[in-house]
Amino acid sequence: MSEHPIATGARFVGKRIQRKEDRRLLTGRGTYIDDVVVAGMLHAAFVRSNVARGQILRLDIAQARALPGVFAVYIAADLDQLGCQPGNPVFDMPGCPSPDNGLLARTDVRFVGDPVAIVLATTRAIAEDAVALVEVDYRAEAPVIGIAAAQTMPPVHPHLPDNLVNAMDSGRDDEIDAIFASAAHVVEDTIRNCRQAHMPMETRGLVAAPDGTGELTVHAACQSPHLSALHIATAFNMNQHQVRVIGKDVGGGFGLKMSPQRDDMAVIAAAILAGRPVKWIEDRLENLIAGGQSREDQMSVRLAFDADHRLLAADVEYDCDFGAYPYATQSSASLVTPMFPGPYRLPRYRWKAKGWYTNTSGLVPYRGPWMLEMFAREAMFDVAAREMGADSIELRRKNIIGKPDQPFQTAAGFVLADISPRETMELAVSAIDVPAFRRDQAHAREQGRYLGLGLANGIEPTTVSFGYFASDMAHVRIEANGRVTAMTTTFSQGHGTVTSLAQVIAERLGVPFEDVTVVEGDSSQIGFGSGAGGSRQAVAGGGAAIKASDLLREKIQRIAAHAYNASPEAVRIENGVITIEGAPEVRSSVAEIAQIAYVAPDRLPHDMEMGLESQYRYRPPPMVLANATHACICEVDVETGKVSILRWVAGSDCGELINPAIVEGQIAGGVVQGIGGVLFEHLRYDEDGQPLAVTLKDYLLPTGLDVPRIEYQHMCTPSSTPGGFKGVGEGGAMISPPTLVNAIADALAPFGKRWLNMPLSPDRIVCALEQ
Amino acid sequence: MSLHFVEFELNGCQIDGMVEARRTLLDFLRCDVGCTGPHAGCEHGVCGACTVLVEGQAVRSCLMLAVQANGKTVETVEGLSGGPKELHPIQQLFREEFALQCGFCTPGFLMTLVALDRSEPRPNAAEMREALSGHLCRCTGYQGVLRVIDRLTEDRK
Numbered sequence: 001m002s003e004h005p006i007a008t009g010a011r012f013v014g015k016r017i018q019r020k021e022d023r024r025l026l027t028g029r030g031t032y033i034d035d036v037v038v039a040g041m042l043h044a045a046f047v048r049s050n051v052a053r054g055q056i057l058r059l060d061i062a063q064a065r066a067l068p069g070v071f072a073v074y075i076a077a078d079l080d081q082l083g084c085q086p087g088n089p090v091f092d093m094p095g096c097p098s099p100d101n102g103l104l105a106r107t108d109v110r111f112v113g114d115p116v117a118i119v120l121a122t123t124r125a126i127a128e129d130a131v132a133l134v135e136v137d138y139r140a141e142a143p144v145i146g147i148a149a150a151q152t153m154p155p156v157h158p159h160l161p162d163n164l165v166n167a168m169d170s171g172r173d174d175e176i177d178a179i180f181a182s183a184a185h186v187v188e189d190t191i192r193n194c195r196q197a198h199m200p201m202e203t204r205g206l207v208a209a210p211d212g213t214g215e216l217t218v219h220a221a222c223q224s225p226h227l228s229a230l231h232i233a234t235a236f237n238m239n240q241h242q243v244r245v246i247g248k249d250v251g252g253g254f255g256l257k258m259s260p261q262r263d264d265m266a267v268i269a270a271a272i273l274a275g276r277p278v279k280w281i282e283d284r285l286e287n288l289i290a291g292g293q294s295r296e297d298q299m300s301v302r303l304a305f306d307a308d309h310r311l312l313a314a315d316v317e318y319d320c321d322f323g324a325y326p327y328a329t330q331s332s333a334s335l336v337t338p339m340f341p342g343p344y345r346l347p348r349y350r351w352k353a354k355g356w357y358t359n360t361s362g363l364v365p366y367r368g369p370w371m372l373e374m375f376a377r378e379a380m381f382d383v384a385a386r387e388m389g390a391d392s393i394e395l396r397r398k399n400i401i402g403k404p405d406q407p408f409q410t411a412a413g414f415v416l417a418d419i420s421p422r423e424t425m426e427l428a429v430s431a432i433d434v435p436a437f438r439r440d441q442a443h444a445r446e447q448g449r450y451l452g453l454g455l456a457n458g459i460e461p462t463t464v465s466f467g468y469f470a471s472d473m474a475h476v477r478i479e480a481n482g483r484v485t486a487m488t489t490t491f492s493q494g495h496g497t498v499t500s501l502a503q504v505i506a507e508r509l510g511v512p513f514e515d516v517t518v519v520e521g522d523s524s525q526i527g528f529g530s531g532a533g534g535s536r537q538a539v540a541g542g543g544a545a546i547k548a549s550d551l552l553r554e555k556i557q558r559i560a561a562h563a564y565n566a567s568p569e570a571v572r573i574e575n576g577v578i579t580i581e582g583a584p585e586v587r588s589s590v591a592e593i594a595q596i597a598y599v600a601p602d603r604l605p606h607d608m609e610m611g612l613e614s615q616y617r618y619r620p621p622p623m624v625l626a627n628a629t630h631a632c633i634c635e636v637d638v639e640t641g642k643v644s645i646l647r648w649v650a651g652s653d654c655g656e657l658i659n660p661a662i663v664e665g666q667i668a669g670g671v672v673q674g675i676g677g678v679l680f681e682h683l684r685y686d687e688d689g690q691p692l693a694v695t696l697k698d699y700l701l702p703t704g705l706d707v708p709r710i711e712y713q714h715m716c717t718p719s720s721t722p723g724g725f726k727g728v729g730e731g732g733a734m735i736s737p738p739t740l741v742n743a744i745a746d747a748l749a750p751f752g753k754r755w756l757n758m759p760l761s762p763d764r765i766v767c768a769l770e771q
Numbered sequence: 772m773s774l775h776f777v778e779f780e781l782n783g784c785q786i787d788g789m790v791e792a793r794r795t796l797l798d799f800l801r802c803d804v805g806c807t808g809p810h811a812g813c814e815h816g817v818c819g820a821c822t823v824l825v826e827g828q829a830v831r832s833c834l835m836l837a838v839q840a841n842g843k844t845v846e847t848v849e850g851l852s853g854g855p856k857e858l859h860p861i862q863q864l865f866r867e868e869f870a871l872q873c874g875f876c877t878p879g880f881l882m883t884l885v886a887l888d889r890s891e892p893r894p895n896a897a898e899m900r901e902a903l904s905g906h907l908c909r910c911t912g913y914q915g916v917l918r919v920i921d922r923l924t925e926d927r928k
């Protein structure tokens with residue numbers, strides 16, 4: 001795994017080492033956002049619109065203001081005094097105008113949940129009582145609900161010409177039409193995903209504490225304290241040093257907590273106006289209607305094959321519902337259309353992508369935001385196989401690339417390298433034993449039972465390094481007592497980064513794992529970095545940790561060499577003990593070298609600086625690819641529509657694994673979120689724009705009874721980064737939907753239907769079978 | 772709103788306070804007593820993150836009023852072991868099986884499992900899985916918790 005020869009012994013990388021954070025979390029000693037208490041803190045609650053679109057005719061806060069315990073009730077005009085700039089400095093795409101209606105709705109509301117006032121009170125209960133006393137009258141208007149409506153109805157944001165967030169395409173290509181016209185097989189259909197929520201068990205929340213001298217401390221349930229601080233400082237036109245964001249334990253993020261949103265900014269503005277610390281903890285209803293949504297998108301796909309079932313061309317059209325206030329005004333294409341060719345030889349490719357504003361909760365990227373590329377392609381491969389009378393695995397075998405084919409340039413221009421799609425596919429296929437399954441399936445069908453096998457291949461682009469995501473940082477120091485403290489720009493919402501990075505650092509330095517403490521979660525410590533997002537922490541954080549540790553190890557070697565009259569290359573560091581090759585009598589320790597570095601400068605090589613610390617800002621390659629093949633077997637009860645998942649094989653190539661148990665946890669969490677998205681989860685709106693999923697009884701998440709036991713199969717093709725790591729955070733969530741949908745379609749193949757409209761919940765399966 | 776006196780035994784200590792009748796046991800524990808182990812995931816009885824033991828029974832503290840706990844015995848995750856240095860055997864299994872990621876749901880899972888594990892006759896694996904279907908976890912896909920149940924019930928398949 002190393003570019004350098006390692007002068008250390010014990011390997012910690014690759015081991016299932018128990019997590020450092022677990023004792024605290026298991027004993028109820030975590031500090032999640034609602035556990036933070038700041039002296040003098042007020043509690044915030046929002047008054048939210050109950051109509052999807054309409055003018056505010058009357059807003060009366062007098063009664064609420066008069067309630068004992070209420071400190072302030074702010075409306076748009078109050079918060080507007082601060083001139084907070086809407087928009088997302090990290091993710092907004094230049095040229096896309098931002099929707100602007102203030103932090104609170106000014107004259108009109110644009111989705112159910114749109115905030116119109118914010119109450120600050122001495123307790124949350126009083127704040128909620130006051131919310132109930134605020135009177136608002138609306139003149140409701142017909143809302144824009146759904147992509148089709150967005151294309152024809154008046155704009156959601158009156159200052160914009162239409163509902164288009166942005167439109168992109170691959171350009172004119174007449175030849176592709178000729179290819180389709182003469183192809184032996186053309187298959188086409190539209191895959192419709194359904195609106196889902198990230199649904200971390202901890203909702204959003206923050207405590208904003210202005211200190212009176214223009215500085216602001218924000219405790220936040222976020223994915224990156226540094227990124228959040230940057231965003232807040234930009235929005236409120238403050239200097240970076242004036243904003244400090246602190247995150248401790250965060251109860252899951254999945255993209256929802258990547259950027260401070262409008263509600264968060266409103267709480268900060270209210271705290272600044274009030275001059276008091278303010279806590280806001282979103283409740284589950286708010287989370288469901290206003291916290292952000294994802295996956296309300298669709299893709300029309302046309303595939304052309306030759307007579308031998310080789311892929312000739314693809315033509316896709318992608319549309320995405322951005323809601324009213326998306327986290328950023330961004331490319332509708334994002335990675336969806338660029339990644340569509342996946343791991344296949346696709347000679348010709350044309351695409352279009354459009355994003356649309358609607359009167360619904362805003363789009364916030366959810367784990368694998370571009371998952372429809374994988375979903376649509378893999379589901380359409382199975383549709384095509386059935387239509388052409390081919391075996392779906394054989395069809396993939398004919399078109400997939402393997403290790404010997406790389407580097408390989410895809411039809412969208414990406415260069416594939418260091419991945420193993422054909423190889424993980426064969427791994428998963430052999431784990432399943434397809435011939436045996438086909439016999440079971442035939443036997444079951446004779447008894448009126450419907451079993452299905454589904455498989456999907458995918459490439460996960462990780463650590464996409466652009467803009468503020470171009471680097472991460474580690475500061476590693478050996479204290480005077482020999483213990484190691486590392487500060488990193490990674491940030492865990494359950495990822496276990498303080499464990500994984502301690503494994504990396506302990507191994508590179510040659511010290512005991514127990515001696516390494518990784519500190520993260522404070523924007524005032526070390527320089528800027530981007531935290532969690534885009535499956536980047538193993539590569540970017542791991543790379544920074546390796547580089548910083550290597551610098552430090554070299555310094556230890558030089559000091560020891562000087563002290564013991566040896567050459568630096570002869571100095572070995574193992575388990576914190578230092579020995580010199582060829583001088584068996586010498587036995588020193590990292591602690592002793594630290595003593596020299598901090599308190600005995602005379603024993604240092606002349607012109608060497610004191611201290612034992614290093615820092616490194618690591619720039620990963622533009623993108624690091626991981627790949628996977630998942631396969632599952634399910635049974636569909638055609639009477640009740642219930643889908644039971646009987647087996648799940650996850651074949652992955654995530655390069656070198658730092659901690660396989662943590663990696664498998666990432667895969668499993670994603671897979672089960674994807675299963676939920678196929679079978680249960682649906683944030684529905686009615687035609688009036690009223691959200692129909694407003695509790696966890698309406699928005700169903702998978703439970704322990706719904707999930708398969710995942711069988712992991714790992715392959716290792718190291719990436720070209722130090723350590724050979726790859727990202728793994730999002731692939732599971734993207735690949736599990738097509739895997740499961742293909743299994744359901746295989747099970748129900750005798751009914752001759754296509755299963756491309758999500759969710760495939762029991763009622764919808766039964767209805768479709770009855771039609 | 773009038774206040775009511777409530778006192779009960781919490782993790783072996785006697786505590787008391789004055790609460791509004793509407794105060795949930797969860798809010799009383801978290802905000803008034805500073806016992807932040809139980810978490811608010813939904814506040815409507817679905818997620819299980821707020822689970823505590825009242826008289827040894829697993830209870831959703833978001834659905835129980837603080838006044839209803841008067842005179843009872845209440846246990847939270849903080850009381851399962853002497854502190855972070857020593858883990859209850861089920862906490863230890865969670866650690867060994869990587870049954871938590873963010874840990875927000877974990878106190879609820881632990882309290883339900885502890886209650887089940889103490890009950891007589893001790894439930895088998897299927898019964899434990901059934902009971903845990905009332906707890907939501909968004910991070911782990913339940914894989915680790917299922918392994919914990921396997922190990923807890925190894926002797927009674």
Ligand code: FES
Pocket residue numbers: 810811812813814815816817818819820821822831832833834
């Ligand atoms: S908070 Fe009590 S069940 Fe969710």
Ligand code: FES
Pocket residue numbers: 201251252494870871872873874875876877907908909910911
């Ligand atoms: S570990 Fe995060 S919700 Fe369960």
